[in-house]
Structure formats: C-alpha cells, structure tokens
Amino acid sequence: MIELFQQSFVQNAFxxxxxxxxxxxxxxxxxxxxxxxxxxxxxxxxxxxxATGAVLFGMSSLAGMFIFTILAAVGIGSLEKRIxxxxxxxxxxxxxxxGLGVLFLRLYTNSASEAVGVLFGSxxxxxxxxxxxxxxxxxxxxxxxxxxxxxxxxxxxxxxxAEARGVPVKFLSIFFMLLLAITVAESIQVVGVLLVFALLIxxxxxAQHITRNPISSILLSIVFGLIFxxxxxxxxxxxxxxxxxxxxxxxxxxxxIVVNSCHFLTPHRSSPAKHAHGENGK
Amino acid sequence: xxxxxxxxxxxxxxxxxxxxxxxxxxxxLEVRKGEFIAILGPNGAGKSTLLKLLxxxxxxxxxxxxxLGKPPRRGNSVIGYAPQHRVLEADLALRARDxxxxxxxxxxxxxxxxxxKRDEMIDKALDEVDALHFANAPVGHLSGGEQQRxxxxxxxxxxxxxxxxxxxxxxLDIHHGQEIIALLVKLAKERQVSIMLVSHDVNPLLPxxxxxxxxxxxxxxxxxxxxxxxxxxxxKLYNTPIQVVRALDRIFVVGAEI
Amino acid sequence: xxxxxxxxxxxxxxxxxxxxAVVAAIVGxxxxxRxxxxxxxxxxxxxxxxAAGALVVxxxxxxxxxxxxxxxxxxMGIMGKRLNERDITIGIIMTLMLGLGxxxxxxxxxxxxxxxxxxxxxILGISVNDVFITAIFSVITIxxxxxxxxxxxxxxxxxxxAEARGVPVRLLSVIxxVLVGITVSMSVQVVGVLLIFTLLVxxxxxATRLVHQPLGAIVLSIILSLLYTWVGIFLxxxxxxxxxxxxxxxxxxVYLPVRLLSKHEKRSxxxxxxxxxxxxxx
Numbered sequence: 001m002i003e004l005f006q007q008s009f010v011q012n013a014f015x016x017x018x019x020x021x022x023x024x025x026x027x028x029x030x031x032x033x034x035x036x037x038x039x040x041x042x043x044x045x046x047x048x049x050x051a052t053g054a055v056l057f058g059m060s061s062l063a064g065m066f067i068f069t070i071l072a073a074v075g076i077g078s079l080e081k082r083i084x085x086x087x088x089x090x091x092x093x094x095x096x097x098x099g100l101g102v103l104f105l106r107l108y109t110n111s112a113s114e115a116v117g118v119l120f121g122s123x124x125x126x127x128x129x130x131x132x133x134x135x136x137x138x139x140x141x142x143x144x145x146x147x148x149x150x151x152x153x154x155x156x157x158x159x160x161x162a163e164a165r166g167v168p169v170k171f172l173s174i175f176f177m178l179l180l181a182i183t184v185a186e187s188i189q190v191v192g193v194l195l196v197f198a199l200l201i202x203x204x205x206x207a208q209h210i211t212r213n214p215i216s217s218i219l220l221s222i223v224f225g226l227i228f229x230x231x232x233x234x235x236x237x238x239x240x241x242x243x244x245x246x247x248x249x250x251x252x253x254x255x256x257i258v259v260n261s262c263h264f265l266t267p268h269r270s271s272p273a274k275h276a277h278g279e280n281g282k
Numbered sequence: 283x284x285x286x287x288x289x290x291x292x293x294x295x296x297x298x299x300x301x302x303x304x305x306x307x308x309x310x311l312e313v314r315k316g317e318f319i320a321i322l323g324p325n326g327a328g329k330s331t332l333l334k335l336l337x338x339x340x341x342x343x344x345x346x347x348x349x350l351g352k353p354p355r356r357g358n359s360v361i362g363y364a365p366q367h368r369v370l371e372a373d374l375a376l377r378a379r380d381x382x383x384x385x386x387x388x389x390x391x392x393x394x395x396x397x398x399k400r401d402e403m404i405d406k407a408l409d410e411v412d413a414l415h416f417a418n419a420p421v422g423h424l425s426g427g428e429q430q431r432x433x434x435x436x437x438x439x440x441x442x443x444x445x446x447x448x449x450x451x452x453x454l455d456i457h458h459g460q461e462i463i464a465l466l467v468k469l470a471k472e473r474q475v476s477i478m479l480v481s482h483d484v485n486p487l488l489p490x491x492x493x494x495x496x497x498x499x500x501x502x503x504x505x506x507x508x509x510x511x512x513x514x515x516x517x518k519l520y521n522t523p524i525q526v527v528r529a530l531d532r533i534f535v536v537g538a539e540i
Numbered sequence: 541x542x543x544x545x546x547x548x549x550x551x552x553x554x555x556x557x558x559x560x561a562v563v564a565a566i567v568g569x570x571x572x573x574r575x576x577x578x579x580x581x582x583x584x585x586x587x588x589x590x591a592a593g594a595l596v597v598x599x600x601x602x603x604x605x606x607x608x609x610x611x612x613x614x615x616m617g618i619m620g621k622r623l624n625e626r627d628i629t630i631g632i633i634m635t636l637m638l639g640l641g642x643x644x645x646x647x648x649x650x651x652x653x654x655x656x657x658x659x660x661x662x663i664l665g666i667s668v669n670d671v672f673i674t675a676i677f678s679v680i681t682i683x684x685x686x687x688x689x690x691x692x693x694x695x696x697x698x699x700x701x702a703e704a705r706g707v708p709v710r711l712l713s714v715i716x717x718v719l720v721g722i723t724v725s726m727s728v729q730v731v732g733v734l735l736i737f738t739l740l741v742x743x744x745x746x747a748t749r750l751v752h753q754p755l756g757a758i759v760l761s762i763i764l765s766l767l768y769t770w771v772g773i774f775l776x777x778x779x780x781x782x783x784x785x786x787x788x789x790x791x792x793x794v795y796l797p798v799r800l801l802s803k804h805e806k807r808s809x810x811x812x813x814x815x816x817x818x819x820x821x822x
Contacts, residue, residue, distance in 0.1 A: 033375060037627045038578045088745050091577040092795050095738040099788025102660050102735065106782050120642040147391050154388030157376060160365045161436065164337045165389040166357015194585060195642070197635040205628045208375035212420045215396065217375060242646045248639025255632045 004237055012126045013243075017229045019138035020186045021199060025225035026145055027183040028204035029218050030176060034156045037201050038087050039076060039177075042094045043184045044196040046072045049097045051118050051188075052104035061118070062130070065188060069181035072097075077177035078170075121192035121244040124236070134186060141182050144175075152176060153214060190229065191244040198244070199225060202251035206258040224254060290315050290444060290476045291336070296345035298331060305331050307500040309345070315443075316474040318466065320487050320507075323497035324520075329480045330366070332497065333446050336478075337363055349444065357389055362437035366448040367430045374422040378413060378432055379404050381421055385436035407439040408432075410465060412458070426453035434462065438469075445469065447479045451486065459486060466490075484511070485532045511535070550777065552666045557769045559678040560727045564739035565747075565765035566685055567723045569758050570716060572744045573696045578627050579616055580720060580740045582634035586612045587724045588733040589641030591658045596644045601658055602673070602725055605733070608637060609721030617714030661732030661784050663773060677726035684719050688712060693754055735784040739765055742791030749795075749802045764794070 004010055031040050047065040054064020072093075117125075126134075145152075154162040155169045163169045187196045203224035207217045232246035291313035298306040305328040313319060321329050334340045335347060338354035347354050349361065362385070382404050387394055394400075408414045411431040416424060421432070430453045437445060445466070451459045467490045469475040481487060484494065484507065494510045496503045498519040503510045511533050516524040525536040545551060571580045587605040594604025612633055619629050685692070695702040695709045703709045720740075727736035747760035772787035 032628065035627070037631055041578070041581075041631060087575065087577040088572055088741070089799070091581065091737070091741045092745055092792060092799075094581065095735065095741060095788050096792035098735055099738065099785040099792075102732075102782055102788075103785040106660075106785075116645060120645070146393055149393045150384075150388055150390055154384045157374070157381065158365075158384065161363055161433070162384070162388060163339060164356065164361075164363045164365075165385075166355075167389045192642075194638045195635055197631045198639070201628060201631055202635065205632070212375045212377045212380075212418075214376065214380060215393075240646070242642045245639045245643040245646070248635045248642070252632050252636035252639065255628075259629075 008128065009124060009126070010237060012128055012131045013123050013233055014230070015131045016126045016134045017123055017190055017233055018226065019134050020183075020190050021203075021225035021229040022222050023138045023141055023183050024187050024196075024199040025203045025221040026142065026218055027180055028200040028202075028225075029207070029214075029221050030152065030156060031180065031200060032204045032208055033153075034176075036180075037197070038090055040180060040184060040200055041197060042090045042097075043069050043073060043181055044188060044193045045094055045101070046097045047185050047188050048118060048193040049101035049104065052101050056104050056107055062133075062185070062189075065185045066182070069185045070178060073177035073181035074174055077174035117192070118188070119192045119194050120242060121188070121190050121195065123190045123233070123243055126189060130189070134189070137182055137186060141179050145179060148172060148175065191247055195244045195248050198228065198248045198251035202255050203228065206255045209258045224251075228254070289313065290317075290350060291478075292346075292348045294346050296335070296347060297343045298328070298335060298340065299343045304500045306335075306497070306502070309497075309502050311495065311504055313476050313478070315476060316470050317492045318470045318477045318490060319479070319493050319495055320484055320491045321478055321480045321495045321497065322482075322484055327497045327499070329497055330448055333363070333448055333478070333480065336444075336446060337361060359440050360442055361444045361446060362440060362442035363446045364430075364433040364437040364448065364450055367426060367433060367450075367453055374420065376421050377418050378421055378424065378428075379408065379417045381432050382407055382413075382435045382439060385439040403439060407435040410438060411435045412461060427455060427458055430454060431458065431462070434465075441473075443475060445475050445477045445479075447477070449480055449482065451481060451483070463487065463490060488533065507533075548668070549664060549666065550773075552668060552671050553663045553773050553777075554770065556666050556671045556674045557663055557773055558766055559674050560723075560731075560736075561739060561743075561765040561769040562762050563678050563681050563723050564727060564736065565743045565761035566758055567681065567720055568740035568742075568744035568765075569747070569754075569761050570685075570692060570696060571720060571740055572748060574716070576717075576720075577741060579630050579717065580724075581737045582616075582630045583609050583612060583717075583720055583724050584733045584736045585634050585641075586637040587721070587728070587736075588659055589637040589644065591728065591733065592641045592644035596647050602728065605725035605728060606722065609724050610718050612637060613717030613721040614714050617710070617717045657732070658728055659732050660782060661728070661735065663731070663783050664776065674726050677722055681719050681722050681726075684715070684722075688715060692716060731784040731787055735788055738784070738788040738791050739769070742788070742795060743768065746791075746795045746798050749798050768794075 005014075028040075031037060047069045050068025051061040051065040053068070055061050057064075076090075076093075151162065151167040152172050154165070155167050155172050159169045183200065184196055187199045191198055204217075204221040206224055207220035210220060211217050228247045228250040231250055232243045235241070235246045236243040289312045291311070293309055293311040296306055296309040296311075297304070309332075321332065323329050331340065335342055336349065336354055338356045338358065349358065379401075383400070385407070386400065386403060405414060405417065408417050411434050413428065413431050413435060416428065421429065424432070430450060434447070434450055437447070447466075450462060454462060463486060466477055466479070470477050478495075479487070479491075484491075488507055491507065493505055494503075494507045496510050496516070496519060498516075499521060501519050503515050503519060509515075511526055513524060513526045516526060516535065520537075523537060527534045527536060545554075568580070571577065587609045590604035590606070590608025591601035592604070593608070594601045597604075615633055616626075616630055619626075691702065691707045692712055694705075695707050695712055699709055723740070724733065724736050727733070727739065731739060743761040743764035744757070746764055747757045751757040751760050768787050768790045771790060772783050775781075775786045776783040
C-alpha cells in the first residue's frame with residue numbers, strides 16, 4: 001500500500017480530491033440551504049459544453065469549463081432574483097447546453113472515451129500542474145466564502161431583513177453563483193459532469209439532516225465529503241472499478257441512511273411551558 | 283410644538299410614486315421618542331412602502347425623511363425591522379437562535395464564531411418574546427406565530443431606538459399577541475423606543491397606541507385614534523362613504539377593509 | 541426533398557420520431573405543471589445507467605432502461621415530498637444510479653461506442669422492428685395518460701383539494717413517474733437519453749407560456765414537438781451534425797422569445813381551468 005502512495009499520480013489524485021471535497025462540502029451547504037440543487041446540476045452540464053467546446057477551439061478543456069460555468073453562473077445570478085421556482089428556465093438552458101455539448105463532442109472527436117472522462121471524472125489523470133491550480137482556486141474560494149459567510153447566510157434565509165440591515169443581497173447572489181461555478185468546475189475533475197451531486201449536495205444534505213447548527217453542519221459536511229472521496233480513491237486504486245462509482249454510492253447510501261434515521265437525531269424542544277421564563281433552552 | 287431634537291423621525295412633504303402611480307403624497311409626520319404609532323390602511327395603500335422608505339430600501343420621489351437627524355440608510359442599527367412573516371420550509375437547516383443571531387451581526391463579514399457573550403445576548407432576546415424554550419429547535423418546525431416572535435426578537439436584539447413591525451400580530455394567538463403588545467409598550471415607555479406598527483386590526487392596539495397613521499389612496503391622516511378613526515375622515519380618505527361604528531369597546535369600520 | 545422519403549430508414553426515422561414527439565409532448569406538459577422538471581432530467585440519466593447495465597448483462601438496452609427508470613420513478617413517487625427535499629432526493633437517486641452507470645461502462649471497454657449511441661441517439665439507424673416497439677410503448681403510454689387524465693390534472697394543480705376529494709394522489713404520482721420512465725426508455729432511439737429531456741420540456745415550456753388552458757396547451761405542445769422533430773431530422777439528414785443538437789437548438793430558439801415576451805404571465809393563470817379555489821403555486 002505504501003508503494004501506492006509513492007506514485008505521483010496517486011498523490012496528485014489525493015491532493016486534488018481532498019481540496020475539492022472540502023470546497024464542495026462547504027459550498028454545497030449553501031446550495032442546499034438556498035435550494036439551488038438543480039441550478040448547480042445545470043451548471044455542471046454547462047461545464048460539459050464548455051469543456052467540449054474549448055477543445056474544439058484548441059483551448060484546454062479545463063479552461064473552457066471554468067469560463068463557461070463562470071459566465072453562466074454570473075448570468076443566472078444577475079438575471080433572476082430568485083433561483084428557486086425557476087426550474088423550467090433552468091431546464092431549458094440545460095437542454096440547450098447539452099445539445100451544444102453533443103455537437104461539440106461530435107465535431108471534435110468520435111472518441112467515446114474522452115466523453116466518458118468528462119462525464120464520469122478523470123481524477124486519476126490529474127497532473128501536478130492541475131493540483132497546483134486546484135489548490136489555488138480551492139483555497140481562494142474557501143477564503144472568499146469565509147469572508148462572506150455571515151451575510152450570505154443571512155441573505156439566504158431572510159433576504160428582506162438582510163437587505164434592510166445593509167447586506168448587499170443581490171451582489172451576494174451573483175458572487176455565490178460565481179463561487180459555485182468554480183466549485184462545480186473543480187468537482188467535475190473528480191467525479192465528472194454527471195455526478196457532481198455526490199460531492200456537492202450529498203454531504204451537505206446529509207449533514208443538515210443531522211444538525212441544524214450552521215458551523216457543526218458545515219464541519220460534518222466536510223467530514224462526509226472527505227470520507228466519500230478518500231474511501232472512493234482508496235477502493236478505486238485497489239480494485240478495478242471507477243472512483244466516481246464508489247463516491248456516488250457512498251454518497252447516496254449515506255444520505256438515505258441519514259434521512260431514514262433522522263427522527264432520532266433532531267433536537268426536541270423542551271415542553272413549551274407558558275410562563276417558565278427562567279428555563280433555559282435545551 | 284415639540285422640540286426638534288426630541289423628534290426621532292421627521293418626515294416632511296414625502297412623496298413616493300412608482301410607474302406613474304402616486305402611492306404617498308405630501309406626507310408630514312413627526313415621531314417622538316417612545317411614541318407608539320399604528321399604521322393602518324387597505325392593502326397596497328403604501329404602508330409597507332413607508333416602512334421601506336424609512337429603512338432606506340427605497341428613495342423618496344420628493345420630500346425628506348430624517349432619522350435622528352440623518353437621512354435613512356440601509357444597515358442603520360438604530361432601526362429594528364420585523365417584516366411580514368412568511369412560512370419557512372420545514373426542513374430549513376437553521377435553529378431558532380441562529381435566526382435571532384442574524385439580527386446581531388448577520389451583516390458583518392467573516393464567520394462569527396460562537397462566543398458566550400453573543401449567546402447570552404441571543405438568549406436574552408429570545409426570553410423577551412418567550413421563545414427561550416425552543417431556542418435550539420429547527421426553525422421550520424415552529425408554528426407561524428413562533429416564527430413571528432423570532433423575527434421580533436431579531437429586530438430587538440440590537441436595542442434599536444426605532445422599531446418597525448409589519449403585521450407582527452397576524453399569526454399570533456390572542457395570548458401571545460397580548461404578550462407582544464405588552465412587550466412593545468414596555469419598550470416604548472421604559473426604553474423610549476419609537477414604534478411604528480403596521481396592522482390590519484387596530485382593536486387590540488387601541489388601549490396602548492399614541493397615534494394612528496391612516497394611509498389610503500395616496501392620502502393620509504394622523505392623530506389620536508379617536509380623531510382619525512371617524513366616519514368623516516375615513517370617508518374622505520377612501521373617497522367613498524364609510525361608517526365607523528363604536529361598539530363593545532371596539533371600533534368597526536364598515537364599507538372598506540383596513 | 542421528397543425523394544428522401546422513399547428510403548425506409550428515413551421513413552422509420554420520421555415515424556418513430558413522430559411517435560416519440562407526441563408522447564413526450566403530452567407527458568412533458570404534466571411534468572412541467574407538477575414541477576418535476578428535474579425529475580425528468582434525472583430519469584433520463586438514470587435510464588442511461590440502466591441501458592449500460594443491460595449491455596453488461598447482455599440484454600437489450602431498452603429492458604435495462606425500463607427497469608431502472610421504472611424503479612427510480614417509483615422511488616421518487618414514494619419519497620417525493622416538498623420541493624427542495626424532493627429535488628435533493630431525486631438528485632441522490634440519480635447519483636446512485638449514475639454511479640452504477642459509471643461502473644457498467646468501465647466493466648466493458650469495447651462498448652463505449654454503444655453507450656455513446658444510447659446517450660446521443662441514432663435515429664437515422666432505426667429498423668422496422670424498433671419502430672414497432674416504439675409504437676407499442678407509445679400506445680401504452682398514451683392509454684395510460686388518458687386513463688388518469690382528469691385526476692392527474694386535478695392533483696397537478698391542487699394537490700390538497702384533490703386529496704380531500706378522494707383522488708389517490710400518491711398512487712398517481714407513482715404511476716405518472718412510471719409513465720415518464722417509459723417515455724424516456726422509448727425515446728432513446730430518437731434523441732438519445734441525454735436529450736429526451738429536450739422533447740419533454742421544450743415544447744411544453746413554450747406552449748404553457750402561450751396557452752393557459754390544459755387541453756389547448758397540450759395540443760400546442762404536440763404540434764411544436766412534431767415540428768421540432770421533423771425539422772431536426774430533416775436538417776440532420778442533410779448535414780453531419782447530430783439530430784439531438786438541432787432539436788434542442790430549435791426548441792431553445794423558439795422558447796427564448798416566447799419566454800421573454802410573455803414576462804408578465806403568472807403560472808397561476810393555469811388554474812382557472814380546473815378549480816376555482818385559491819391555489820398554492822407548485
């Protein structure tokens with residue numbers, strides 16, 4: 001096993017995978033809170049079109065993916081005041097973008113295996129250059145998220161009062177979509193376009209069923225994300241099966257287990273005694 | 283008649299129009315420290331608009347507003363605001379205390395790690411609205427009335443000098459409604475907080491408010507409840523015959539919804 | 541142009557394509573009004589995984605499609621509750637199945653091409669047998685919809701009242717999603733699994749913006765769907781670009797002006813046709 005870790009592609013995979021898992025878990029917490037799961041999924045498909053389109057024009061697919069998703073995210077963020085309830089619009093953009101992706105793919109290459117790489121992840125072919133890039137973007141995004149943490153949380157829950165309190169709600173919406181775009185583009189490397197949910201949504205959604213305390217929720221989300229990713233990578237290296245399969249399966253199973261046992265975990269309120277002013281919350 | 287520096291809120295010839303429609307026209311209003319004012323009027327008349335103007339979320343078309351001598355601006359911690367409540371999703375992953383905590387520092391950058399002092403302030407605010415016993419419950423699991431109380435606690439936590447409340451009583455049962463009104467009266471009298479409260483039903487408030495501001499059809503009337511809620515004044519505001527009936531210690535407005 | 545129609549493969553393409561278009565338009569209308577846009581998308585992904593699995597096992601892909609989409613549809617119908625949680629549940633079911641899809645694809649290196657065709661469609665290579673199968677599925681689906689038409693409409697617009705009136709809302713949900721699964725499975729040949737979403741969403745999205753009455757909207761959906769499909773096939777025959785791209789592009793290009801120009805229509809206008817109660821927006 002030790003020899004395994006001496007190979008550079010394994011190290012790269014773990015480094016990149018770790019950063020991305022943490023990033024996706026934290027950003028995912030907000031995605032779930034803001035009910036933007038479908039939009040996030042759509043962004044990953046937009047990334048698909050970006051990646052395939054970029055290669056067509058001779059650019060690196062990673063660059064194309066980043067550019068497309070960021071543009072789309074900013075566009076979506078500024079066009080619509082509320083993303084939830086917009087699933088028809090998102091769906092239409094999604095189908096158009098998929099059509100573009102198909103076209104680009106067909107024009108560029110008839111090779112199906114390249115498509116598979118974009119669709120299902122290619123973490124095992126991550127170069128050290130990619131790792132550095134991932135590290136930079138990942139840490140940058142995490143820092144940005146830490147800075148906007150409180151106002152973003154406030155604006156996500158109660159935009160009206162937040163606005164009245166001076167929180168720049170519109171700007172934060174766009175900014176968050178930008179951070180989401182970066183996260184999605186990064187996650188695509190690990191699990192591919194189709195399975196972004198596994199890293200972005202599943203850890204956060206599971207954590208939020210267990211605890212409603214924001215800080216604990218995010219930390220738990222990170223723990224889940226890391227377990228899925230490391231577990232997936234380890235199993236992928238020791239068996240023949242793909243990483244994304246393992247990550248997706250861990251993610252889905254964890255979520256289902258948590259959801260079905262969560263009634264034991266939700267904190268109950270203490271009996272609502274009418275005039276017990278001295279009683280502390282549980 | 284009142285000394286200028288005692289006026290917390292000063293509104294002069296305020297006009298607000300949108301899309302060619304005049305919502306507020308030449309409103310003049312001076313609010314003193316510790317005054318408790320009810321804002322009444324039909325839907326869409328401009329009550330919420332007035333609140334938004336005071337909060338700096340909208341700019342007047344004409345006229346001026348000053349709060350403690352300065353123009354309104356967003357994020358002014360001198361004002362506490364509890365908007366009209368809407369039901370939150372049941373699986374929203376936030377606790378009651380987190381929602382109240384937003385009122386304290388939700389607009390400040392950074393993470394804001396929990397600390398004892400902050401928790402104590404939150405507990406105190408929760409206690410004031412009798413919400414302490416569900417401080418850690420998920421917000422989505424609370425009833426409409428309980429959520430409304432959280433919003434009020436959120437508005438109170440920074441010890442504001444002005445409190446703006448949009449329909450705070452509409453989801454509350456009588457008992458809690460009276461508790462909130464008692465709390466508001468205490469704030470007004472003991473802490474000299476100026477309160478402006480939008481409501482559809484003036485009756486629970488009649489014993490405690492100082493003045494009524496009635497807005498309808500771009501016009502307004504301000505004064506003691508007895509003086510404003512009369513057949514003559516309301517008919518003039520609504521531009522149609524209205525009957526104001528006093529019975530059973532309550533006021534009934536017949537012919538229009540308020 | 542009409543000499544083209546003498547070729548049997550083109551005839552097959554038009555016949556099969558038309559059937560798929562009609563069914564997709566009808567099912568798609570309900571998909572939109574029930575707020576299941578994401579579910580439709582997820583089912584198409586899930587179908588793909590099923591098809592891949594079928595290939596591994598050595599069975600006709602359509603069977604795999606049916607098994608996976610129907611079981612997923614049942615799962616979604618049973619577990620689906622409110623919108624945000626439902627989106628996440630749908631997404632995680634999709635993740636689980638796509639993870640399996642990744643596994644299946646990796647198990648056979650030889651058939652990535654076949655998976656490719658399932659994803660992107662091969663309408664110009666359909667046999668008479670395929671047309672026949674498509675016809676059977678179309679009839680099943682349309683008969684299914686006709687049977688549940690009225691209660692389905694009722695529960696789509698006002699679930700609470702419908703339930704109070706004795707409509708088996710949960711059961712209908714499940715049946716409907718199963719029908720969506722069948723639609724997805726049979727559409728593989730036209731646009732491929734990735735883009736069946738286009739035919740499900742596009743025509744209905746445009747139609748509901750223009751006609752605010754259910755039957756009218758469905759008829760318009762069907763007309764649009766057929767138009768898109770015919771033009772798409774025609775353009776694909778005369779060029780080298782894939783059918784799925786043309787259909788998704790046309791669909792989007794038609795939708796965009798309609799969406800932008802009918803900005804002030806509210807979705808609540810639908811409700812006048814079925815019930816006079818105050819309705820909650822889906």
